[in-house]
Structure formats: C-alpha cells, structure tokens
Amino acid sequence: MTFQKNAIPTFDPLKLKIKLLSTGGDRFQSFFTPASDVFHINRIEDYVRFIKVPTETDVHPFRLTLFNFIFQTKGHSLRTKGLNTYEFGENTFFFVPAYEITTHLSGSQDAEGYYCHFNIDLLTSDYRIKDLLADFPFLNFNCFPLITITDEVKDLIMPLLQRLEMEYKAGEKCRFDILRTYLITLFTELKPFVQSVSSLSNNSAYQITEKYKKALAQYIYEKQNISGYAEMLGVTPNHLNKCVKSVTGKSAHDLLNEMLLLETKVLLTQTSLSVSEIAYRMGGNELSNFVRFFKSKTGMKPGEYRKMVNPEL
Known part of the structure; x- marks a missing residue:
C-alpha cells in the first residue's frame, strides 16, 4: 500500500487552517496564503513562541489529507505515526504521508526548524506517482519516518527550505513550478540518508x-x-x-x-x-x-x- 484516500473524513487544508486559527487566533493569520490548499511552510519557532506545544488537540490522534514533514534544527519532539512512537532532535526530518494517523505527544519550547505540508498533485505533474514513491520511499504509507542528516548537508538544505518559504510568502505571485522544483531537490538531497526497515534490524x-x-x-x-x-x-x-x-x-x-x-x-x-x-x-x-x-x-x-x-x- 502507498497511501489511500479512504472514506473516513480527515483534516483537509481548510479544516487544518481553522484548527490553527482557533488555537492561535489572528496571530496565525499571516501563516496562510492563497497557496495553502496545495502547499504550506512555516518556521516551528514562529509557532511555539505564540503557544505552548503540544496543544490539547495535538496530543490526540489525527489524520491529514496532505503529506507533511517537519525538519527539527533545535530542540526535541516526541511523535507517533501509526502504532510507533519516535523521539528525535536536531538535524532530523519526520515525514508523515497523507491519511496516516499521527500524534504530537510532546515538544520542547526551544524547538526550531520548519513545518511543511503539500498536496501530492503538486509533484505528480512531472512525476508518475509510482516513480515518485519509488524514488523517495519516505513518502510511502507506513514508511520509516525519520531522516537524520549531517551538518554539512544541513548547510545545503537550509537554503532550499528558505527558498520555499520565500516563494510561499509571495502570496498571489507564488509559483508552483518553483515549489515543485525545490521540493524535488530537497527530497533528492535526503535520499542518501534514508534507512529501510531491513537496515534497522535483520x-x-x-x-x-x-x-x-x-x-x-x-x-x-x-x-x-x-x-x-x-x-x-x-x-x-x-x-x-x-x-x-x-x-x-x-x-x-x-x-x-x-x-x-x-x-x-x-x-x-x-x-x-x-x-x-x-x-x-x-x-x-x-x-x-x-x-x-x-x-x-x-x-x-x-x-x-x-x-x-x-x-x-
């Protein structure tokens, strides 16, 4: 199985926006642009400076219609994906494919990094879904979610995330081809650090x-x-x-x-x-x-x- 659009209602982009705005009020309004239905990115530190994390709704299981990841550059997090619990810290990505249940159990108030979600259709205009999931296994349903990178690769990846953030904040002028190109480049940089279940334990x-x-x-x-x-x-x-x-x-x-x-x-x-x-x-x-x-x-x-x-x- 890769990912599934099952019949169970989930948090789509609109419901997710309502959830965040109800949590942070007008302070989070600037997080959203016309591109939010397809792509969203924000700094973790901009989120946690407004509210204590995790929120009451975070600590309960939820499912998104979007693919999402966080990249932690400082602090630590404790999150679940399916029946597994993962604790991770600096220089680590945590991926959750669409329609997979996740829970944010805890996180440090000094956390920094990026949160990003995207509709898979953003990438499949250039990629067949089969090829996309084969090239980037961390996008597969039930994938191993953690990818830890070196400081040297972090120096290469941060400008990619900053460029994605800049394009996203362009609002009406946001160019989806730029988002697509930088996301694919980001995922390509991560590929050498992917671990499979077989490499984790024989x-x-x-x-x-x-x-x-x-x-x-x-x-x-x-x-x-x-x-x-x-x-x-x-x-x-x-x-x-x-x-x-x-x-x-x-x-x-x-x-x-x-x-x-x-x-x-x-x-x-x-x-x-x-x-x-x-x-x-x-x-x-x-x-x-x-x-x-x-x-x-x-x-x-x-x-x-x-x-x-x-x-x-």
Missing part, C-alpha cells in the same frame, strides 16, 4: 512485527482477528504472537486493540458519525461492548472523549 521477529503493524494500519476496518493477519503474513497465529511479544512486550491482540482505539479516536474527533455508527464500523460491535472497550482504555465514554477533544461535534 531480526526476523522485528520484521514480522513491523509488517503486522503496517497490515493493521491498512486493513483494520476489514479484519479484527489475529488469524486473518497471520494468514496474510504467512505465519501461524501463535508465531505472530511470539514475534510481537518478543519485540514489543505486548501481544498481537494488544496491538490490534491499540489500532482499533486509534481509529476510534479519529472517528470520534474528525467525523460526525454517531457512537453507534462508529461501533459498527469498528467491527460491528454491540454498542454496550464498544463503550465498555473504549472506557477500559481511556477512562471515559466515547461521547465524553468527543466532547473533550472536539466540542463542536
């Missing part, structure tokens, strides 16, 4: 566990039993469970429940579906069982969680 249990996590992210609405995933991965349910347990300390069923919970939180906060409808989507559960499951994991009922995170729904 352990077979680790490999199977990572494949299982990716399968959960892709098929959680279709499969809610361990045997289905084990069959997909070509292993027995017992072997899958042993692999997951040895790598994470959790059972395969624990991870399945974590993914169910992630998707449920997104549905509660980014859609107007009723709790009963969400229960049905997440495996056709009886409402009472669904509420009991959610409360056992969060300490509150689904409706209470929705009201806390997004009172407008």
Whole structure:
C-alpha cells in the first residue's frame, strides 16, 4: 500500500487552517496564503513562541489529507505515526504521508526548524506517482519516518527550505513550478540518508512485527482477528504472537486493540458519525461492548472523549 484516500473524513487544508486559527487566533493569520490548499511552510519557532506545544488537540490522534514533514534544527519532539512512537532532535526530518494517523505527544519550547505540508498533485505533474514513491520511499504509507542528516548537508538544505518559504510568502505571485522544483531537490538531497526497515534490524521477529503493524494500519476496518493477519503474513497465529511479544512486550491482540482505539479516536474527533455508527464500523460491535472497550482504555465514554477533544461535534 502507498497511501489511500479512504472514506473516513480527515483534516483537509481548510479544516487544518481553522484548527490553527482557533488555537492561535489572528496571530496565525499571516501563516496562510492563497497557496495553502496545495502547499504550506512555516518556521516551528514562529509557532511555539505564540503557544505552548503540544496543544490539547495535538496530543490526540489525527489524520491529514496532505503529506507533511517537519525538519527539527533545535530542540526535541516526541511523535507517533501509526502504532510507533519516535523521539528525535536536531538535524532530523519526520515525514508523515497523507491519511496516516499521527500524534504530537510532546515538544520542547526551544524547538526550531520548519513545518511543511503539500498536496501530492503538486509533484505528480512531472512525476508518475509510482516513480515518485519509488524514488523517495519516505513518502510511502507506513514508511520509516525519520531522516537524520549531517551538518554539512544541513548547510545545503537550509537554503532550499528558505527558498520555499520565500516563494510561499509571495502570496498571489507564488509559483508552483518553483515549489515543485525545490521540493524535488530537497527530497533528492535526503535520499542518501534514508534507512529501510531491513537496515534497522535483520531480526526476523522485528520484521514480522513491523509488517503486522503496517497490515493493521491498512486493513483494520476489514479484519479484527489475529488469524486473518497471520494468514496474510504467512505465519501461524501463535508465531505472530511470539514475534510481537518478543519485540514489543505486548501481544498481537494488544496491538490490534491499540489500532482499533486509534481509529476510534479519529472517528470520534474528525467525523460526525454517531457512537453507534462508529461501533459498527469498528467491527460491528454491540454498542454496550464498544463503550465498555473504549472506557477500559481511556477512562471515559466515547461521547465524553468527543466532547473533550472536539466540542463542536
């Protein structure tokens, strides 16, 4: 799977703009230009000097319709992507492809760098999507999100980001061909620093566990039993469970429940579906069982969680 436009509503550019403006008010108005629906870039330090990060809505799972990345030049961040948590600091990029669930758990107030999001269509006017994802694996759904560069390469990359920022701030005069060219140049500079899962670990249990996590992210609405995933991965349910347990300390069923919970939180906060409808989507559960499951994991009922995170729904 690369990326998917599933039927679950998400934060599109307009909703993301509303979210940021509701957080920072008029102070963030200057962050947005007519190009924002297709491309956006801003300095992290300009964001954190206005508000304490992460915000209340940041620490809950959300999904964007846009590809996005941050480049941290100072400070540290703790973020999730799917079921994995990543802590990173200086000289590091963190990529999140469109439609993948992410959470911003924490970040230092001295953080500096860049945040950028873009519509993939900006790049595919010159690239076939298949070739684009092959050339730049960090844009793939379920990719390994971190790319750490050297100080020498940072000196080459910063002018690219500064040029993107300058063009973006041109407003009505912003040229998409310039944005496209500099983004592709940036991604090309990052390619030598890309790590694959196989380079991170040759352990077979680790490999199977990572494949299982990716399968959960892709098929959680279709499969809610361990045997289905084990069959997909070509292993027995017992072997899958042993692999997951040895790598994470959790059972395969624990991870399945974590993914169910992630998707449920997104549905509660980014859609107007009723709790009963969400229960049905997440495996056709009886409402009472669904509420009991959610409360056992969060300490509150689904409706209470929705009201806390997004009172407008």
